[in-house]
Amino acid sequence: xxxxxxxxxxxxxxxxxxxxxxxxxxxxxxxxxxxxxxxxxxxxxxxxxxxxxxxxxxxxxxxxxxxxxxxxxxxxxxxxxxxxxxxxxxxxxxxxxxxxxxxxxxxxxxxxxxxxxxxxxxxxxxxxxxxxxxxxxxxxxxxxxxxxxxxxxxxxxxxxxxxxxxxxxxxxxxxxxxxxxxxxxxxxxxxxxxxxxxxxxxxxxxxxxxxxxxxxxxxxxxxxxxxxxxxxxxxxxxxxxxxxxxxxxxxxxxxxxxxxxxxxxxxxxxxxxxxxxxxxxxxxxxxxxxxxxxxxxxxxxxxxxxxxxxxxxxxxxxxxxxxxxxxxxxxxxxxxxxxxxxxxxxxxxxxxxxxxxxxxxxxxx
Numbered sequence: 001x002x003x004x005x006x007x008x009x010x011x012x013x014x015x016x017x018x019x020x021x022x023x024x025x026x027x028x029x030x031x032x033x034x035x036x037x038x039x040x041x042x043x044x045x046x047x048x049x050x051x052x053x054x055x056x057x058x059x060x061x062x063x064x065x066x067x068x069x070x071x072x073x074x075x076x077x078x079x080x081x082x083x084x085x086x087x088x089x090x091x092x093x094x095x096x097x098x099x100x101x102x103x104x105x106x107x108x109x110x111x112x113x114x115x116x117x118x119x120x121x122x123x124x125x126x127x128x129x130x131x132x133x134x135x136x137x138x139x140x141x142x143x144x145x146x147x148x149x150x151x152x153x154x155x156x157x158x159x160x161x162x163x164x165x166x167x168x169x170x171x172x173x174x175x176x177x178x179x180x181x182x183x184x185x186x187x188x189x190x191x192x193x194x195x196x197x198x199x200x201x202x203x204x205x206x207x208x209x210x211x212x213x214x215x216x217x218x219x220x221x222x223x224x225x226x227x228x229x230x231x232x233x234x235x236x237x238x239x240x241x242x243x244x245x246x247x248x249x250x251x252x253x254x255x256x257x258x259x260x261x262x263x264x265x266x267x268x269x270x271x272x273x274x275x276x277x278x279x280x281x282x283x284x285x286x287x288x289x290x291x292x293x294x295x296x297x298x299x300x301x302x303x304x305x306x307x308x309x310x311x312x313x314x315x316x317x318x319x320x321x322x323x324x325x326x327x328x329x330x331x332x333x334x335x336x337x338x339x340x341x342x343x344x345x346x347x348x349x350x351x352x353x354x355x356x357x358x359x360x361x362x363x364x365x
Contacts, residue, residue, distance in 0.1 A: 043102055043116050046088075051122045051144045051190050057100065058088040061112075064104045072098035072118065093120045095192030122192030130186050130200045135171035135265055135298050135337060138163070138184070140198070146191035153182040153202070160187065174204070176270035181211050184263075204264035205274065206362040209244040217258040217343070221251030228258045234357060240277050240319040245359040248343060250351035257291070257344035265298055265337035271365040272327040274309075279357040283316045288346040290356075292324040296339030307332060313356070321360075 046056035059067040067083045071091045081089040098118045105111050125145040132138055140148050140163065149160030154174050163169055163186075174182065181203035188196045201214055209216065209230050219227040227249040233242055248258055266274075274292055289310040297307075309324040326332065341361075345354065 042114070043100065045100075045116075045118060047118075047120060049123060051125075051146060051192070053092045053094060053120060053122075053191070054090055055093055055118065055120065056088050056090045057083075059083055059102045059104070061085075061104050063106050065107055066105050068103040068105070070101040070103070072100050093118070095120050095122045095190075122190040122194055124194035125188035125190055125196045128186060128188045128196055128198035130184065130198055132184075132200070132202075132263060133168075134339070136174070136202075136263070137168050137171055138186070139168045140186045140188065142188035142196065142198075144190060145188040147189050149187040149189065151185040151187070153184055173267070174202075174264050176267070181214065182264070200263070202263035204262050204363075205266055206360065207260075208242060208360050209246050210242065216246065217248075217260045219251070219256070219258045221253055221256035227251055227256070231357075233359070234281070235279055235317075235319065238319045239321060240279070240359055242359060245279070245357045247355065247357055248345070250345045250354040250356075252351050252353070254347055254350050255344075256351060257293075257342050257347075259295075259343075260341045261296075262339055262341060265296075265339045266294060266341065266363060268326070268332065268336045268338075269334055271363045272325065272332075273364050274324045274326070274361060275321055275364055276324070276361045277319050277321050277359045278313065279319045279359075280313045280316045281355065281357075285313050285346075285354055285356065286316055287312050287314075288354075289313075290322065291342070291344040291347055293342040293344065294326070294338035294340070295342060298337040298339060307338070319359075 042060045044058040044060065046058070048054040057069050059069060061067070064085055067085070068080055069083055069089050070080045073079070073091065073093055083089050098120070099115055100118050101113055101115045103111050103113050123144055125142040128140060128142040130138065130140050138150050145165065147165065148163040150163050150169060151158050151160050152172050152174070161169060181201045184200045184202050186198050188198070201211065203211070203214065203216065207216055216230070217228040221227060229247050230244055231247040233240065233245045250256065276292070278290065280286070289312045291308055291310050294307040307326055307329050309326055311322040311324055314320060343358070345351065345356070
């Protein structure tokens with residue numbers, strides 16, 4: 001009887017052990033995985049607006065364990081990325097149209113593919129600013145620009161000179177007998193089709209005042225007035241019948257004058273004489289001298305950085321041409337260039353706002 005009880009207890013324990021080996025509510029039937037599929041596969045494109053070409057892609061869906069995003073651009077490992085649910089991937093696109101495919105994998109390993117069109121358009125650059133320094137060294141900045149093309153405007157059918165962001169191009173030498181003013185053009189490139197151009201009017205000698213919207217000369221004086229302007233020719237007779245000329249009103253201080261920061265430096269390789277037409281309306285000014293002073297020397301600095309020649313008015317009531325010969329000044333090498341032309345009048349005396357007119361500045365031998 002005792003043995004029967006032991007056998008019964010062992011059988012009962014075994015039955016309890018077997019019944020507890022599989023948790024309640026869970027069985028070994030995995031057939032449901034064959035019908036588990038992902039759904040509602042979609043995407044979110046976040047396209048940058050700074051012309052970097054970066055597009056952030058966020059795939060979405062239901063029942064997905066991972067995504068494979070095929071960018072529709074690039075080769076090898078750079079052409080796709082694996083993304084877990086809730087994450088994103090980014091890719092740099094050139095401007096253009098693409099087809100992005102997203103392969104969603106569910107828990108059973110089933111794959112679902114969806115495609116979406118992607119159009120990347122670069123915006124036109126903005127706020128293009130041109131900077132010139134020294135001997136026509138050009139720089140430019142612009143919002144959303146990837147690079148630049150520079151057109152100096154001194155040759156026909158010119159091909160633009162490439163310029164990188166932050167780059168300053170080397171000095172550019174303009175021809176001796178060109179047609180001034182020149183128009184410098186800088187195109188800011190987006191990296192795509194869009195581009196934005198900016199221009200800057202350049203001038204050296206000759207100066208004839210016929211170009212509108214160019215301030216050829218500024219002035220300096222103790223009274224702080226603007227004493228130079230472009231006006232109608234007061235006497236279209238004799239050697240000067242041009243429409244526009246420069247009017248200069250002498251300041252009060254003996255040191256007062258007018259200056260012209262030239263975009264293109266005066267190049268003494270092309271001549272060391274400056275000729276200018278002057279119209280003096282007052283007989284009281286006969287014998288008084290007009291100064292032409294050259295400053296901001298490049299490639300050969302004269303004494304004190306300034307070269308000065310003075311010539312007197314010889315008549316009144318008619319145009320005359322004065323020649324300012326700088327060849328007699330020692331210490332100026334043949335290839336010297338000057339970035340600024342200054343006019344001063346009767347500089348040994350305080351001025352009384354005398355008026356005279358100038359026109360047709362030119363460099364010659």
